[in-house]
Amino acid sequence: MALNGSSTAAPLEFANVTKQYPNAETAAIDNLSFTVPAGEVCVLVGPSGCGKTTAMRLVNRMIDLTSGDILIDDATIKGRSTTDLRRDIGYVIQHVGLFPHLTVLKNISVVPKLLGWDRQRMNDRAHELLDLIGLPQEMGSRYPSQLSGGQRQRVGVARALAADPPLMLMDEPFGAIDPINRDRLQNEFLRLQREIRKTVVFVTHDIDEAIKMGDKIAILREGGQLVQYDTPANILADPANDFVAQFVGADRGLKRLALTRLDEIELGDVSAARHVNQADTVSDRATLRDALSAMMSDSMRPLLVVDAEGTPIGSVSIEQINNALRRGRTDAEPTASTT
Amino acid sequence: MTPASVLGSVSGAGGPNIPSFGHASSCVSNNGTFCWDWFTENWSSKVDFQARLFEHVKLTVIAVVIGFTVAFALAVLAHRKRWLVPPVTFVGSLLYTIPSLAAFQILVTITGINDFTVEIALVSYTLLILFTNTLAGLSAVPPDVVDAARGTGLTDTQILLRVELPLAVPTIIAGLRVAVVTIISLATVAAFIVPEGLGKPIFDALNAGDFNTKFIASGVLCILLALFADALFVGVQRVLTPWASARRTR
Numbered sequence: 001m002a003l004n005g006s007s008t009a010a011p012l013e014f015a016n017v018t019k020q021y022p023n024a025e026t027a028a029i030d031n032l033s034f035t036v037p038a039g040e041v042c043v044l045v046g047p048s049g050c051g052k053t054t055a056m057r058l059v060n061r062m063i064d065l066t067s068g069d070i071l072i073d074d075a076t077i078k079g080r081s082t083t084d085l086r087r088d089i090g091y092v093i094q095h096v097g098l099f100p101h102l103t104v105l106k107n108i109s110v111v112p113k114l115l116g117w118d119r120q121r122m123n124d125r126a127h128e129l130l131d132l133i134g135l136p137q138e139m140g141s142r143y144p145s146q147l148s149g150g151q152r153q154r155v156g157v158a159r160a161l162a163a164d165p166p167l168m169l170m171d172e173p174f175g176a177i178d179p180i181n182r183d184r185l186q187n188e189f190l191r192l193q194r195e196i197r198k199t200v201v202f203v204t205h206d207i208d209e210a211i212k213m214g215d216k217i218a219i220l221r222e223g224g225q226l227v228q229y230d231t232p233a234n235i236l237a238d239p240a241n242d243f244v245a246q247f248v249g250a251d252r253g254l255k256r257l258a259l260t261r262l263d264e265i266e267l268g269d270v271s272a273a274r275h276v277n278q279a280d281t282v283s284d285r286a287t288l289r290d291a292l293s294a295m296m297s298d299s300m301r302p303l304l305v306v307d308a309e310g311t312p313i314g315s316v317s318i319e320q321i322n323n324a325l326r327r328g329r330t331d332a333e334p335t336a337s338t339t
Numbered sequence: 340m341t342p343a344s345v346l347g348s349v350s351g352a353g354g355p356n357i358p359s360f361g362h363a364s365s366c367v368s369n370n371g372t373f374c375w376d377w378f379t380e381n382w383s384s385k386v387d388f389q390a391r392l393f394e395h396v397k398l399t400v401i402a403v404v405i406g407f408t409v410a411f412a413l414a415v416l417a418h419r420k421r422w423l424v425p426p427v428t429f430v431g432s433l434l435y436t437i438p439s440l441a442a443f444q445i446l447v448t449i450t451g452i453n454d455f456t457v458e459i460a461l462v463s464y465t466l467l468i469l470f471t472n473t474l475a476g477l478s479a480v481p482p483d484v485v486d487a488a489r490g491t492g493l494t495d496t497q498i499l500l501r502v503e504l505p506l507a508v509p510t511i512i513a514g515l516r517v518a519v520v521t522i523i524s525l526a527t528v529a530a531f532i533v534p535e536g537l538g539k540p541i542f543d544a545l546n547a548g549d550f551n552t553k554f555i556a557s558g559v560l561c562i563l564l565a566l567f568a569d570a571l572f573v574g575v576q577r578v579l580t581p582w583a584s585a586r587r588t589r
Contacts, residue, residue: 062486062489062490082492083491083492085492086489086490086491086492087491087492088492091487091490091491093483093486093490094483095481095483096487097483097484097485097486097487097488098504099487099488099502100481101502101505101580101582101583102504102582103582110491111492114493114497115493142585143581143582143585145582145585146585156487169490214501310364
């Protein structure tokens with residue numbers, strides 16, 4: 001991370017984790033096993049009641065597991081004191097839960113203070129984080145009631161990052177934000193994540209958010225059962241069963257298109273689109289979905305693809321899109337890695 | 340003074356019995372509504388309103404400090420152990436509903452005629468409001484704030500001291516304001532048992548056949564004291580909770 005020149009991230013492993021509440025007939029989490037490599041965002045997604053939040057809260061022992069184990073950096077969470085464990089894990093929740101009686105700076109400094117940092121270090125870190133989340137420094141002395149919902153959510157992320165934890169838990173962090181600001185916060189978080197490379201467990205009920213945010217997606221169903229764990233591209237290309245296919249939606253083909261940008265696929269010759277007029281060009285940063293949409297508005301003619309300077313670098317037709325999708329189905333996805 | 344004599348004089352008062360202080364002004368002789376000259380003369384001697392006021396403050400402060408300590412401890416305890424709430428509220432309500440004169444009368448037969456008796460009665464009137472408000476303040480802390488606090492690694496004690504109590508301050512102070520004003524008013528009845536506080540000149544004035552100035556001076560001092568105490572708490576709250584008055588931009 002840009003902060004203090006160092007950053008940490010730890011792999012997280014769920015090993016046959018089961019949570020059974022007393023007096024409940026079925027398990028809340030049933031034999032859940034998966035591994036999140038260090039620095040990746042793992043999204044837990046599923047319908048309400050699937051146990052995704054429960055699974056996340058098992059990690060920092062807000063809820064204690066019944067059997068199996070959770071390993072952070074190959075070390076069990078079982079033996080550790082809950083307060084120590086939690087101070088090592090960033091925690092962001094839907095309603096943020098900023099402390100209303102503390103200023104933004106003091107909110108951000110809660111964990112460093114618990115860890116006994118000196119005042120200077122806490123202050124430096126808090127100011128650094130304000131920069132990182134893109135809030136002006138003068139907002140540091142404001143109280144949460146004086147911030148907008150989006151600003152509060154950013155401060156919540158900063159608070160979670162304060163002590164540079166190797167792992168972050170985020171429970172529907174953008175769920176209470178309006179769609180326009182949610183999209184902006186998602187993009188900001190992705191930009192931030194490229195910089196800080198934390199291991200993140202991200203809970204949402206929104207499959208579109210899962211596809212956008214996740215390096216990996218774990219789809220859970222009622223009873224805390226893991227149905228599929230894979231990259232967004234592979235899940236969209238190859239749903240494990242009807243449940244997943246239905247959950248990701250009938251438009252999963254279109255969702256796949258939105259995952260890939262034109263500069264990631266093999267384009268056609270510039271000449272293929274030469275006869276089109278100037279308006280039929282598309283940026284190489286556009287997604288396949290954008291390109292398809294543009295084609296459809298003009299009788300499916302190929303489009304000229306231009307780079308940031310406006311120089312033509314190729315063309316895209318329905319054929320290239322089709323080829324790209326076929327290649328994605330195997331293993332050529334840039335996000336795919338060991339499972 | 341015995342309870343019987345006070346009650347007797349209140350109900351069976353004859354015409355005004357003006358105190359003979361040698362050179363009474365015409366205002367005093369005619370029992371005018373308020374004789375400023377008599378009041379200034381009696382501010383720090385004779386009736387000594389200053390001393391009565393001080394006694395009144397003392398009665399109130401002792402009652403509120405003890406009452407708050409007990410109620411606060413019970414509320415913090417009941418916040419964690421919710422089953423304590425109904426029994427504590429029940430006892431508090433019971434104490435609160437006993438008519439004050441009756442309470443003093445009953446207590447005298449047990450603990451005698453002294454300050455202790457007065458304070459027991461006064462404290463018992465603070466308990467319900469202070470307990471209820473402290474508990475309400477603690478319970479009103481948003482669950483997501485407590486969840487975030489726990490999730491970031493605060494211990495239960497740290498959550499109480501650093502999050503719940505600071506956030507409960509406005510509600511707790513609201514309770515203290517009501518309690519203090521109530522006790523300042525009730526403490527006048529304490530003169531029924533011990534000759535202390537601003538209740539003393541009130542009872543005396545009634546005894547002496549409604550000498551207006553004495554009666555009004557005592558009553559007004561009581562009201563001013565209550566207003567001052569209330570304002571004091573408002574000021575304390577402003578200082579303790581800058582976040583509550585922060586300008587909301589959204």
